[in-house]
Amino acid sequence: MTQTVSKTSIEPVVRPAPLAPHELVGPIEPLVRVSALKKYFPMTRGLIFQRVTGQVRAVDGISFTILRGETLGLVGESGCGKTTAGRTMLGLYRPTSGSASVDGLDLQALHNSQLLHFRRKAQMIFQDPYASLNPRWTVNAIVGEPLRVHNLFKTERQRAERVKELLELVGLNARHVNRFPHEFSGGQRQRIGVARALASEPLFIVCDEPISALDVSIQAQVVNLLEDLQDRLGLTYLFIAHDLSMVRHICDRVAVMYLGLIVETSGRDELYESPLHPYTQALLSAVPIPDPKKDRARRRITLQGDVPSPLNPPSGCRFHTRCPIARSHCAEQVPELREVMSGHYVACHEVK
Amino acid sequence: MDSATSVARLVPDELEAPPLSLRELVWRRFRRHKMAIFGLVMLVALLAYAFVPSFFISEDYANHTDTSLRLHAPSADHPFGTDTVGRDILARTIYGGQISIIIGLTAAILEVLAGVLIGAMAGYYGGLLDSLLMRFTEAMLNIPQIFLLIVMAKFFASGIPNIEFLGREYSGSVVVIVLIIGLTSWPYLARIVRAEFLSLKEREFVLAARATGTPTRQIIFGHILPNCIAPIVVTATLGVANAITLEAYISFLGMGVRAPTATWGNMLENANNYIESAAWLWFFPGLLIVLTVLSINFLGDGLRDALDPRSRTL
Amino acid sequence: MNTLLEVSDLRTQFHTPEGNVFAVNGISFNINEGETLAVVGESGCGKSVTMMSILGLIPIPPGEIVSGAAVYRGRDLLKMSEHELQRVRGKEIAMVFQDPMTSLNPVLTVQRQITESLRTHMGMDAPIASRRALELLDLVGIPDAARRLNEYPHQFSGGMRQRVMIAMALACQPSLLIADEPTTALDVTIQAQIIELAMRMRDQLGMAMIWITHDLGVVAGLAERVIVMYAGFIVEEAGVDDLYDDPRHPYTLALLGALPRADRRRHQRLKSIPGAPPSLLVQPRGCPFAPRCELAADKCWAESPSLRPVGAGHRLACWFDVKEMAS
Numbered sequence: 001m002t003q004t005v006s007k008t009s010i011e012p013v014v015r016p017a018p019l020a021p022h023e024l025v026g027p028i029e030p031l032v033r034v035s036a037l038k039k040y041f042p043m044t045r046g047l048i049f050q051r052v053t054g055q056v057r058a059v060d061g062i063s064f065t066i067l068r069g070e071t072l073g074l075v076g077e078s079g080c081g082k083t084t085a086g087r088t089m090l091g092l093y094r095p096t097s098g099s100a101s102v103d104g105l106d107l108q109a110l111h112n113s114q115l116l117h118f119r120r121k122a123q124m125i126f127q128d129p130y131a132s133l134n135p136r137w138t139v140n141a142i143v144g145e146p147l148r149v150h151n152l153f154k155t156e157r158q159r160a161e162r163v164k165e166l167l168e169l170v171g172l173n174a175r176h177v178n179r180f181p182h183e184f185s186g187g188q189r190q191r192i193g194v195a196r197a198l199a200s201e202p203l204f205i206v207c208d209e210p211i212s213a214l215d216v217s218i219q220a221q222v223v224n225l226l227e228d229l230q231d232r233l234g235l236t237y238l239f240i241a242h243d244l245s246m247v248r249h250i251c252d253r254v255a256v257m258y259l260g261l262i263v264e265t266s267g268r269d270e271l272y273e274s275p276l277h278p279y280t281q282a283l284l285s286a287v288p289i290p291d292p293k294k295d296r297a298r299r300r301i302t303l304q305g306d307v308p309s310p311l312n313p314p315s316g317c318r319f320h321t322r323c324p325i326a327r328s329h330c331a332e333q334v335p336e337l338r339e340v341m342s343g344h345y346v347a348c349h350e351v352k
Numbered sequence: 353m354d355s356a357t358s359v360a361r362l363v364p365d366e367l368e369a370p371p372l373s374l375r376e377l378v379w380r381r382f383r384r385h386k387m388a389i390f391g392l393v394m395l396v397a398l399l400a401y402a403f404v405p406s407f408f409i410s411e412d413y414a415n416h417t418d419t420s421l422r423l424h425a426p427s428a429d430h431p432f433g434t435d436t437v438g439r440d441i442l443a444r445t446i447y448g449g450q451i452s453i454i455i456g457l458t459a460a461i462l463e464v465l466a467g468v469l470i471g472a473m474a475g476y477y478g479g480l481l482d483s484l485l486m487r488f489t490e491a492m493l494n495i496p497q498i499f500l501l502i503v504m505a506k507f508f509a510s511g512i513p514n515i516e517f518l519g520r521e522y523s524g525s526v527v528v529i530v531l532i533i534g535l536t537s538w539p540y541l542a543r544i545v546r547a548e549f550l551s552l553k554e555r556e557f558v559l560a561a562r563a564t565g566t567p568t569r570q571i572i573f574g575h576i577l578p579n580c581i582a583p584i585v586v587t588a589t590l591g592v593a594n595a596i597t598l599e600a601y602i603s604f605l606g607m608g609v610r611a612p613t614a615t616w617g618n619m620l621e622n623a624n625n626y627i628e629s630a631a632w633l634w635f636f637p638g639l640l641i642v643l644t645v646l647s648i649n650f651l652g653d654g655l656r657d658a659l660d661p662r663s664r665t666l
Numbered sequence: 667m668n669t670l671l672e673v674s675d676l677r678t679q680f681h682t683p684e685g686n687v688f689a690v691n692g693i694s695f696n697i698n699e700g701e702t703l704a705v706v707g708e709s710g711c712g713k714s715v716t717m718m719s720i721l722g723l724i725p726i727p728p729g730e731i732v733s734g735a736a737v738y739r740g741r742d743l744l745k746m747s748e749h750e751l752q753r754v755r756g757k758e759i760a761m762v763f764q765d766p767m768t769s770l771n772p773v774l775t776v777q778r779q780i781t782e783s784l785r786t787h788m789g790m791d792a793p794i795a796s797r798r799a800l801e802l803l804d805l806v807g808i809p810d811a812a813r814r815l816n817e818y819p820h821q822f823s824g825g826m827r828q829r830v831m832i833a834m835a836l837a838c839q840p841s842l843l844i845a846d847e848p849t850t851a852l853d854v855t856i857q858a859q860i861i862e863l864a865m866r867m868r869d870q871l872g873m874a875m876i877w878i879t880h881d882l883g884v885v886a887g888l889a890e891r892v893i894v895m896y897a898g899f900i901v902e903e904a905g906v907d908d909l910y911d912d913p914r915h916p917y918t919l920a921l922l923g924a925l926p927r928a929d930r931r932r933h934q935r936l937k938s939i940p941g942a943p944p945s946l947l948v949q950p951r952g953c954p955f956a957p958r959c960e961l962a963a964d965k966c967w968a969e970s971p972s973l974r975p976v977g978a979g980h981r982l983a984c985w986f987d988v989k990e991m992a993s
Contacts, residue, residue, distance in 0.1 A: 077853035092562055119565035132556040136578040146564045185942050196560070215708040216880060220924035220938035227935070242854065245883070249926035249936065269931055286858035287928045288883025292906045294929065295887040302862060303855050305809070306823045 029104075030065035031236050032072075032089075032204055037062050037098035039081075039088040043311070056310050058084040060260035061098065063337070066204070066253075071230070071237040073251030073268075075244060077283075079307050080257040082240045083127075086206045089238075090122055091115065102204050120150050123202040127209035129189035133181040139192055140177040143167065146199035166195040171225060187218035194225065204236045211246065223250055244287045248272050253343075256280050259310055259318040262337060266344040276346045278323050317349065325350050381658040388654020394647035398640070402449030414443035415612050423630050433632035435622055445636055448614035452596050453644070455530055455615070459595035462534025464588045467541030468577070474542070475549025476572055486546070493539045501598065502607045504532045525610045529602070533595045541587045548580035582659035586652055593648035600641055616641050670699045670842055670874050671720075671759075676734030676744075678712075678719045681727075685947045689715040691898035691954075693734075694973070699841065702868060702875045704889035704906070706882060706921075710943050712898040713878045717844050720744070721759060722751045738842075757787040760835035764847040766827035770819040776803075776830050777815040783837045802833040806863060825856035829863065836867060843868075844876045849884065861888055882925060886910060891979065894918050897944050897954035900973060904980040914982045914989055916959045953984070961986050 040055040059081040066072045074082045087093050089100035091107045100107045102122040110118055123146075126132035133142055140163050146152075147159045164174035170191040181189055190210060197205055207226065211219040227250065229235060241247050247254055248268060255265040256279065264277040275281045282301040289295045303322045308314055314321045320330040330349055337347040382388060421438035424430060432441035474485040515524055552558065553576060561571050596616075602608040603617025604624075611618070616637040623634035674694045680687040690712045697703045705713045718724045720736040720743055736743040743754065755761070763769045771779060780802060781795035790798065796815070803811035806829040819827055828848055835843055845864065849857040861884065868875050877888055885892055885906065892909045894902040894917065902915040913919050923937035941958045944950075953970055956962040965985050973981040976989075 077855060087559070090563060092559060116565045119563065124560070124563045126556045126560055128556055132560050134557040134561075134575055134579070137575075145561065145566060149565050149567075149570075187942060193560075196564070200564070215943075216882075216921060217708060217924050217939040218942065220936035221940070223926075224935055224938055243926075244854070245926040245928040248928050249932050272928060283855060284928065286855045288854075288857075288881060288887055289927070289929050290882040290886050290910065290922065290925050291929075292886040292910055295883075300858065300862070302858055306825060306856070307853075 028067060031068040032064075032066035032100075032102050032238070034065070034085075034089050034100045035063050035098055037085065037088060037100055038096040039084050039093055040096045054311055057260050057313060058310055059088060060313070062255075062257070062260075062262045063098075064255055064262065064265065066236055066238060068203075068236055069230070069234055070253065071239055071251045073247040073254040074238060074240045074257060075242060075247050075254060075283075076257035077242060077307060079259070079310060081260040081310070082257050083208055085257070086124070086208050086238060086240050090124055090206055091118065092124075116150065120146075120200045121202050122204045122206070123197040123200060124206045124208060125190075125193050125197050125210045128213055129186045129193060130181075130213075132193050133189055135181055138178050138180060139163075139167070142181070142192060143195045143199055146196065150200050152200070162199070163195075166198055167192075169198065169229070170195045171221075185218075186214050187221060190214060190218075190222055191225065194222075194229070198229070198233070202235070204238070206238045206240065208240045209242070210239075212241070212243065219246070226250070244284065256283065259308065259313050261318060261347065262345075263319065263347045264345065265337070270341075270344055276340065276344070276351045277319075277348050278325055278350075279319050282324075317347075378658045382654050385654035385657060387650045388658075391647040391650025391654065394643060395651060398449070398644050398647065399453065401640075402446055402453055405446050406450070409443050409446060411447055413440065414447045414614065415439065423626070423633075425630075426632055432636045433630070435619070435633055436626070441619075441632065441636055444614045444619060445616065445640055448616050448619055448637065449640060451526060451609065451613060451615040452599060452617065452641070455526060455533070455599050455609075456592040456596040458530045459533040459537065460588050460591040462530065463537040463541060463591050463595075464584060466535065466538035467587075468545050468584060470538065471542040471545025472549055472572055472577065475546035476553055476568075476576070478550075482546075485542075489539045489542050492536065495536065497533075497536045497598065498601060500536055501529075501532050501602050502605065504528065506607055525608065526613065529599055529608055533598055537591055537594065541584070541591070544583045544587060545580060548583060549576055552576045552579055582656070585659065586656045589648060589652040589655060593645045593652070596641065596648075597645055668699045669696050670701075670738065672696045672735075672737045673716075673720065674735045674737075676716060676719060676736065677732040678715055678724065678729060679732055680729050686949075687946045688948075688950055689898055689946060690719060691950050693895075693898075693900055695893055695900065695903065697842070697874055697876060700868075700872050700874055702865075702877065702888060702890045704885040704892045705876060705878045705895060706880065706885055706892060707895035708880055708943060710897070710946060711895040713895050714846050716895075717761070717846060717876065717878065721755055721761060721844070722746070722748065723761075753787070756783050756835075756840070757838045758840055759842045759844065760838070760840040762828070762831045762835050762843065762845045762848045764850055766824065766831045767819065769831060770827060772819055775816050775818055776822075780830075780834050780837055783834060787838045798837070799833075802837055803830070805836070805867075806830070806833045807859075808833075824852055825859060828852065828856075828860055832860075832863065832867070836871065836873075839871060840873065842874045842876065844878070846878045847880070848877075850879065850881070857884070864888075882921065894921075897950065898946065899950070899954055899970070899983060900981075901955065901983045902981065903973065904977075908977065908980050912977070912980075912989065914976055914980070914987055915955075915984050916961055916986075916988065917955050919988065920958075961988075 037059055038061050039059040040057050042052045043054040043056065045051050045053050062085060064072065074085065076082050084093065088095050089107070095108070102118065105114065105118045105121065107118065140160060143163045143166055144159050147162060153159045153162060160177070163177060167174045167177065172188060172191050172195070181192065184192065210226070211222050214222060223246065226237070230237065239247065239251055251268055253265065253267050254271045255262050256277065257263065258279050264271065264275065264280045271280065272284065275284055282303050285299065285301045289298070301324065305322055308318070308321060314331070316331040316333050317323070317335050320326040323330065327350070333349065335347045335349045337345045339345050340351055416439060418438035421434045422436055424434045426433040430440050430442065432445065435441055435444065470485055470489065474482040515527065558571060558575055561575050599608055599615060600617035600620060603615055604620045606621055608617050609615045619637040620634050623630070626633050673696070676690055676693045678690040680689055693712070693716055705716070707713045715724065719731050722743065731744055734744060738754070738759065743751065746754070777796060777799050780799040781792065784790045784795040784798055785792070800811055800815060803815060808814055808826060808829055819830070822830060831848070849860050852860065864875065865888065867873065879885060889906045892904060892906055893900055894915065896917050902909070902913070902918050909918065910922070913922055920937065920939045924939060926936060939958050944954055944957065950970065952967040953959070956966040959966065963985070971983045971985050973983045976982045976987060
């Protein structure tokens with residue numbers, strides 16, 4: 001029986017818990033600040049001059065902060081607006097209202113030249129490894145694009161060298177620089193996407209469901225890679241996902257979205273061990289656990305019906321139509337996101 | 353970062369197949385189309401026919417009239433016979449072919465430039481610009497191309513002087529024809545390009561380029577355009593055939609390229625009164641037109657299949 | 667317990683311009699009446715192709731069932747003609763697919779699609795079939811069923827469409843339901859609804875179920891027995907409790923180690939499996955998992971291990987036994 005090369009000679013990384021407020025020395029300014037961000041998509045009709053007939057309220061006023069080096073998880077089911085939120089806060093969609101800032105650079109206040117500066121600091125990793133790389137470009141061109149756009153390095157040769165370094169950094173063979181995306185597997189393509197995001201040396205990366213499209217065994221590879229990079233390069237992440245198990249693994253804090261609003265935010269373990277919002281509770285109870293005895297033993301909260309349409313969200317608390325503990329006033333008033341315990345915010349009338 | 357490097361090392365290089373660039377893949381698929389290969393070969397032969405012999409046969413010879421030789425049937429001296437004023441038809445098909453083909457090519461180039469530009473702008477920017485450009489395009493599409501050609505040709509062609517190009521002198525009507533065909537054929541391509549842009553601009557790699565901060569011009573021409581080469585190439589190829597056919601139409605109607613410049617089309621016109629009595633007048637130019645258009649169409653079909661991104665090998 | 671379906675040594679290949687794809691390489695398993703079997707594996711492991719081969723749903727020019735038998739109630743499905751198979755499909759063995767949008771005909775009403783099966787297989791006439799369709803929609807929990815019978819697939823949400831698919835599958839009360847990743851594309855709360863529905867149907871109708879998935883969490887809550895597949899082979903088979911308590915195959919272990927847990931505090935990195943699944947274009951020689959296995963020895967590269975029993979209802983295809991090694 002031969003022992004092959006060990007997978008890692010680093011000690012298993014035990015991630016430190018984020019500092020509790022009283023441990024902080026002086027106020028620490030968050031790296032990322034999002035405030036009352038809204039993004040509505042108009043529904044239009046008409047041939048030449050389009051009439052607006054309605055709004056899809058994809059993101060309807062969300063606020064959060066992320067500290068330097070932290071990973072915030074943004075979770076929710078399809079239609080909750082998490083992907084739209086990620087793209088809007090990076091300016092890929094123009095916000096309907098509200099603000100987002102990274103390292104002091106405010107998205108709304110930027111003119112074109114400073115927008116480029118913002119783009120250097122804040123990058124994105126996309127969900128679909130097959131669609132997020134231009135099929136007609138070589139890996140060298142793809143990973144090198146940020147280098148060219150931001151004018152890093154003076155010569156093409158230097159840029160090519162840097163591209164090779166980046167590929168090695170993400171665990172790819174630098175020899176493959178001149179190949180095309182279709183020659184790589186899904187996991188490898190995702191790594192190319194990571195290398196591209198790192199090229200401009202960003203401070204903050206929005207990871208938009210980066211592993212959903214990958215096989216289970218490859219997911220672990222990519223997640224480990226993201227963590228290693230975070231430790232090495234001091235990155236800050238917004239991790240958008242619907243896989244709650246993976247979110248628990250990688251995130252420090254978690255925010256739960258439903259129909260365009262954040263319903264609960266908390267430190268990781270606290271959210272999973274004592275969820276306060278009824279939606280969070282239902283969501284967590286629906287997550288499959290790979291342990292048959294435990295799975296059989298737990299209490300399932302099954303929600304009725306489907307998620308309402310973001311075109312016409314329910315009045316008051318958006319969740320009241322499916323909520324097991326809804327009362328009459330829940331249909332009338334929109335609950336505010338309030339801090340009910342230290343660092344734990346909930347938007348629900350019934351939670352004190 | 354040992355876990356990452358050990359990943360790269362532990363598994364034998366997965367990309368064992370030699371890198372097949374997209375071009376090579378396309379060529380492989382193309383090769384499987386017998387008719388397309390036939391079309392390509394035929395087209396090369398026709399191009400050779402039109403351009404190579406001009407080293408041996410001068411244009412003057414093609415234009416040399418000798419009424420004593422008029423309307424001779426094909427013979428050893430004149431393999432394709434002579435026309436109504438005694439000119440050698442073989443030589444005229446050669447020089448006429450040059451014009452017809454050049455008209456086809458330049459009109460197609462014009463069509464592509466206009467169609468891509470308008471389609472790209474409309475597709476990428478959307479909104480009011482898109483609406484305006486598309487209404488304009490649809491209006492253009494509604495104009496019957498042939499009538500416009502006839503009217504324009506009648507209006508302009510007579511007053512334009514001869515021009516010199518590549519050592520040959522042409523009637524200015526050639527330029528007019530090219531312009532008109534090119535400027536009336538672009539709407540078809542514009543709609544196709546616009547549709548491609550509309551769908552491609554939502555793709556994630558475009559979003560990624562925006563997230564990188566890539567300027568819009570680079571996104572349009574560097575990112576999106578290379579991904580819609582396929583329909584552009586196919587439409588351009590078929591556009592050449594279309595232009596050649598159109599030129600033949602209007603020249604046959606007497607509105608096209610003027611004497612003394614020969615084209616396959618106006619040779620057909622000269623045969624108008626002799627359809628039965630001197631069949632060689634129309635047979636040879638007609639045959640060449642048919643062969644050229646057919647081979648371009650086969651080629652276009654093969655290209656369309658070869659470039660289809662939904663084919664499994666890609 | 668009676669054996670309902672017995673598959674022996676199934677081998678399926680696809681002849682493509684790039685070469686021969688060895689999709690299924692000698693699969694043998696049984697399913698008993700009323701039993702729920704889960705087939706777990708990552709993409710490309712052959713789990714879907716296996717089921718499609720059994721039902722004769724793979725396109726036969728590129729595909730070829732090279733060998734094997736699938737005996738259902740005494741008759742070999744692989745030897746049946748298309749005509750005979752049509753009488754089995756839908757009536758005896760029903761299948762539910764992953765993407766309900768493409769499995770439902772967008773231009774036919776839901777009623778039409780459900781009653782089609784009833785009229786073909788059970789010979790019901792239209793009014794009786796329509797009544798039965800209404801019952802079925804109610805059964806699968808679609809609210810306002812009478813109105814929704816006349817709607818088209820695009821008017822339903824993803825979860826509702828999947829319920830319609832299940833209603834269609836159950837219409838003729840099949841003995842076996844094969845569900846191919848039916849909840850993979852659905853949100854987790856909707857997934858929970860569908861799984862609960864499937865289990866309720868199973869209990870009510872006494873149906874056997876084969877549930878194909880890549881999600882080991884879903885398997886834990888649903889299955890009685892589990893088959894783990896890799897690169898067209900079965901590498902391990904066990905009762906569900908046994909598989910999670912006592913996994914023996916390095917791939918199963920690795921898969922379980924790569925899973926994050928929502929119910930536990932994080933205490934270590936995920937154990938990733940280096941490399942990627944093998945190319946199916948290469949004729950399999952030796953154990954398919956050898957290139958990625960920590961324990962791989964010369965024997966593993968030379969010869970492919972066959973499934974051998976290692977405990978009650980527990981079979982393993984590996985030259986080593988991690989349990990024995992640990993002791």
